[in-house]
Amino acid sequence: MSGGSGEEWGELVAAALLGAERRRPPGGSVRALLDKAAAETVRRRAGARPAVPGRRPVPAPEDTRTPLPAAAERRLAALLVDRAGGAGQTGSAGRRTAGPDLGELLPQWLAEANAQGYRAPAALLPALLDAARARTDLRAETLAFAGPRALWLARYNPDWKFALRDGVRQQLPDEEPEAVDKLWQEGLFAERMALLSAVRRRDPAAGLRLLASTWRTERAEDRLMFLDALRQGLGPADEPFLERALSDRSRTVRATAAELLATLPDSALAARMAERARSCVALDRVGGTGIVVEAPHECDADMQRDGVMAKPPAGRGERAWWLSQIVEATPLGVWQERLGGLSPERIVALPVADGWRDDLHAAWCGAAVRQGNAEWARALIGEPTEPFAQGPGDPAKLLSVLPEEERGAWAARFIAAHGLSEAFRILGVCGVPWPVPLGRAVVDALEIAREAGSYPWSFSGVMGLAERCLDPSDAERLAPLAAVPGEREGESPGAGAYWAESFQRLVATLRLRSAMLAELREHDGSSQAEGDGTDRAEHDADRPRGT
Structure with a gap:
């Protein structure tokens, strides 16, 4: 193509943008301008080099689940169109209108569709992936509903890379340990996190071995996230690894390891915390029935190694802060043995001397939630006669245990x-x-x-x-x-x-x-x-x- 062609094309474009009223077009008329533009367009295209053909994509995998009924498919299309706004949103005066908010019904629709075993319509896969990209709470149900075809499609759009990452949790290769090891050694952090979660769900011991194989070389922030993944399938076999993590260089890693150990009632850390708690809380043998509290006077190195944070938050006394952490990490079964064999309900009803009641009860509330103990949660939440502000714990968290x-x-x-x-x-x-x-x-x-x-x-x-x-x-x-x-x-x-x-x-x-x-x-x-x-x-x- 000659050098003058570019200049001539520029003149044509400029004349077309400015209009014949402001600039005389090449050839003297609009018709001549269009004729010259058409001819120049053909000449420019004829001079373009053909693209190198790429490999055809592998066909989408088959999904043999039951297709949606037609009415349900139309409903899904309406929910997806409305998810970013619509009838249930605000009107011109800022008030919500009288129509339903369809986008908020999408989670229920997906949950029911998965319960019925349906597969997603191929035409709606892009809209489903867009919805899941915008709302993380939709991702698990969306990927389950969309199935393997969504992962196939996500490889061709970087906006949907979350599906590839989260999809590892659903498509872990059972017979390819080399592939698992390769992904763990070479994958991105998000891929490795998803892989560890998937392995832990299937085989907790294998997940622990995977994490231990690279633990010393991981960054502190990655160690923290990987350690948190051990909540899936946590059991006594994890205790030796978690005990070693109590000596980690990172304070947050140490604290997370201590929290996990505290949820294992037979762990050595739980026993150490129970021993400290026994020295702080007892029945009042002198003044009659009731509980007396002697909070710790210092937070020594052993306590800090077991996850007790020395510095309290603003507005909280040191001794109360140390006491609450010790009691919260103590197995709740200790208190029936320590406090005369009483039931949790009767223990909670006992008076607590010297103004320690709220601190002690709040720590028991934290322990009940952490340990998932419904009997203690039921005793602590009591009857709903007091507003939130007057209670020691959060009733919503205690309710979640029941x-x-x-x-x-x-x-x-x-x-x-x-x-x-x-x-x-x-x-x-x-x-x-x-x-x-x-x-x-x-x-x-x-x-x-x-x-x-x-x-x-x-x-x-x-x-x-x-x-x-x-x-x-x-x-x-x-x-x-x-x-x-x-x-x-x-x-x-x-x-x-x-x-x-x-x-x-x-x-x-x-x-x-x-x-x-x-x-x-x-x-x-x-x-x-x-x-x-x-x-x-x-x-x-x-x-x-x-x-």
Whole structure:
């Protein structure tokens, strides 16, 4: 191509951008300009060198799971389109509109689709991967639903590299130890982290051997993350490795090792902590029934090696800080032996001398959560008669230790006693859908708040939870609440309309969830036949050649 061609092309482009009114086009007219541009375009393309052909990609792997019913596939497409905004989002005045927030229903849809064993439609894989990229809470369910074809597709788009990383957890090569070792030795940190988690889940001892093989050469920040992965399948066989980690150069690594050892009730560290705790807490033999506390007066080197942090946080006394860490790391079974064989409920009821009650009970709360001890959690949480601020521990964390049905019943009683102002964290740890007593307690509290003339905007968080967590069968029972009430004296302007919109959205969302679950649970012949043509063609298109 001649050197003048580039200059001529530039003149044509400039004339086209400026327009014939501002610059005389080459050839004197717009028609002549277009003719010259067409001819020059052909000449430029003729002078381009052909691209080197690349290798054809390997065909996508086959996914033999059941295809989605057609109605469920359409629903998924709507959820994915709406995930970044839509009917359930805010209107022009900043208020949420009366339509359901479809994007927030995607986690439930994915969970149900996986429970039913469906495979993802090929056409929706890109949108699914985009959704999982934007929301980490969707990744596990999305990758399970999308299956091996999502990992195949992710190799061609760097935006979806998270799928390759997280996919190691699902596709660990069982018969290729050399491949596992190679990935551990040469992989990126995220790949190695995923690999260690996968190996630990399948074979905890093999995972420990993998970590021990390179432990001395790992960076401190990597050692910390790898050590945390040992929570998966943690057992007595991990104790020798964790004991050695107590002497690590990194303070955070030492603290994590101590925390893991404290969850093993028969570990040497648990025994050392129990011995320290016994010297700090005892029954009051002089003043009658009760507990006396003598907190440590120093934090010696042995205590620090076992994970006791010497410097307390701002506003916390040193002795109280040291005591709480020791008690929290002590096996809870120690206290029944130490305190006269009493049950946890009776121990918690004992008076504690000299103002140490809240510190001691808060440490027991931490131990109950760390050790997953439902009996102690039940004793410490008690009846829901006190607001959060008056208790020593976080009821939401203690609730998470209790069985799901018991959690819902306790939360229902809490809301009946205190309303919704402090219930958001409690509701967040209850199972979905909420049991009937909890759902009724939440709706009753919302009605009471509306009738009392409360500001409706302060309950938007609870209302959002109710949309996702109430049993869908409650929709018709709640429908009368969606009516717009008349304005009352002293009520916030527009409050009645806002309450009506909130209940309208709640009812609409429950109805949508009911339809959504019905579509996914539809296994009759008519539903399957409707999707068979498209799904079978899609299935055949994904087969490798010759199959």
